[in-house]
Amino acid sequence: MVGMPRRRVAVFGAGYIGLVTGACLAELGHEVTVRDINPEKIRLLRSGEVPIYEPGLGDMIVRNKERLTFTLDLDEALDGAEIAYVCVDTPPSASGDADLSRVWSVVRSLEGAAHLRAVAVKSTVPVGTGSRVRAALDAAGLAHVGYASNPEFTAEGTAVGDFMHPDRIVVGASDEATAGLISELHQGVDGPIVVMDVRSAEMVKLASNALLATKISFINEIATLCEKTGADVEEVARAVGLDHRLGSHFLRPGIGWGGSCFPKDSEALRQLANNTGYHLQLLSAVIEVNNLQKRRAIQKLKDELGTLAGTRVALLGLTFKPGTDDMREAPSTVLAARLLAEGAEVRCWDPMARPADSEPWTSTTRYETPELAVDGADAAIVVTEWPQLKEVDWARAASVMRRPVLFDGRNLLDPAGMRALGFTYLSVGRP
Template identity: 70%
Template sequence: MPKRNVAVFGAGYIGLVTSACLAELGHTVTVRDIQPERIRILCAGDIPIFEPGLGDMISRNKERLSFTLDAGEAVRDAEVVYVCVNTPPMASGDADLSRVWAVVNALKESARLSAVVVKSTVPVGTGTRIRAALDAAGLEHVGYASNPEFTAEGKAVQDFMRPDRVVVGTADDATAALLTELHAGVDGPVEVMDVASAEMVKMAANALLATKISFTNEIATMCEATGADITQVTKAIGMDHRLGPHFMNAGLGYGGSCFPKDSRALRAMASNAGYPFQLITAVIDVNELQPRRAIQRLKTRLEGLRGKRIALLGMTFKAGTDDMREAPSTTVASRLLAEGAQVRCWDPLAQPRDEEPWSSTERRATPVEAMAGADAAMIVTEWPELREVPWGEALAGMARPVLFDGRNLLDPQAMSKLGFTYLSVGRGTAVI
């Protein structure tokens, strides 16, 4: 199959993974971003984010990858342009598409362009508007496709190269064939459909996964009230082939760049159409309450939080990434500080911005250091390193033996035997 010249707009998690994987497939890729520091890091041979396998793939394909701040340079020889820019929520909950439109407006400088492909998550109907804009700009010959991403941070390279499916939404056969050709070498089926359906697939898939998480957390609350064990309940539920075990871990709720943003965008899209999407509203409400419930339980156990020293173990929204976007830890830290607590943190990868709440917390190099002198510790992120902590040593250094396992990472009996007052999500409370 012929190899193509591709331009990728956006050097974030999705853009860099897309660029590296397309280069791995043999295509020549120019990556454009608006952040000078990010491009400087990439040009120096480093990567500005943590994603397993990504750095090696970029290094292996460095002859086919280039990085630039210049939109004109990126599109000049491009046959295909991928739009991988951020679409953050506005105050209304609608997606901010200004970055998408900035890319579309830059396409007039391309003489060889055959297709524009949007991987950014956009509201249903965006493709129709982009198609009209391309036509108005004299680019009627340029195909358009929605190609939503379904990669999970921490295994994004694997998800791109061996996906469950590649969704291609387009109105013409030539663009469908081109996208299928671009993915030659990817080990997964290509599902071709209309543009609106492809746009909806992304939002619906994320909303369904978010629903599973919030549903599990609601059942966990019921388990706490009735004495049932959420881990046993979800294990048995997950054995049902109709349901499966994925995204059924009780905890402090979902975070990251996709689930919170996309669920709110879906709700806003429904509201704009005059439809009250009550289910997704409930999913969002449950998720926003979950870390606050944990703080309330900790407050009750400690008989107040003012002046208490709390160690937060984990800051990123999940293990295996350095991503802090919409991390439950931000809500947890904010609430603790608002209650007058002192907060120390540990995380192996997190690089939070120097702003609240993190500017008012202290960072420690190890979990044991974070827990030294603490009145309570809270596991916020399911880092596997926390299973290897010398918990007896950590307990000896604490002022009080309270441990809230917000990810059900540890064994309740083992922690209680050590002497911890151990709290978790949906598994009852063990007190020595």
């Protein structure tokens, strides 16, 4: 960008957030080195392969290969760097708190990097983490190095666009110089910058995801009530969403939310409250509704088929959402496990998913197309709203199933049309 100072940035972590952050900062003109401790991941990135599926990311990495490098070496990552970004994962620990071991590993590795001007954390961390990191930097002789919380608000499948055209860029910093440096780093990004204190910035991330999860669980509760009263949740959600105070985003009924953020962040926020002696009653209910939603899908099949023992059930879609290969906390994992526990044979289709080589997936059979997955099945569940499912020859699918029972867990297909093809069609919140 013309007139923008070019900074040298070290990004720690080559996962979804680290790779998108590194590639987008390079796109903005900065010199970026991404460091990870996984040799295979770095080998793939150096060879031009992206180890995750994210639309547009691979092209951006190639386009900026002169400014974007990948390394296993700590010294190489920090060489000349002015800003260190912490983008490692913070999975839930056994206690329910966020596991910050990877964050602390990065912070400890910065000791001696006196040339740094700032450390910025994108990883989702509990409120108050910044104060502890600040104290650790001071103790390591890095009191002159600024600290910032710069949470990410990108969604998998649209992460590159979300970074470059965000609703807001949140910068939490305890001093104006650091806030200015991180803000300046984003020059060229099409979105407003909101500067605040560190603790508030840490809370924004958790609160945002909790509110989005609340909207999904709420509409799923309304969907259940619609089923019992004869109302149509699709019509209800459409009209509710037209209210400018509410909006239509995330008012889509289904079989529950998953992914790397909503489950982890909701639990982290609830645990954070518990640690202060306060019980977040609303958020606890939101989590419970989501947990039950996946099991309600299995119960619907049992109500229709009588028993699941000895049946064949096809799961159509495995990832937690379309447009990604991410299986973290995907509802399909619970569905597969419950179906197997009920004695069903589980068949699977997904165009991108890479299930773990462990249960329940080692006890399922994977098929190349939806048509093959449903051939001979007693029932099928639309788990992920992949657009390919709209192109299926459903008339033929009905003819090759042992019992043409379809539970549309994402309300993707037309009820009247599917019933006309001979399906026993079940959906979420529609009469």
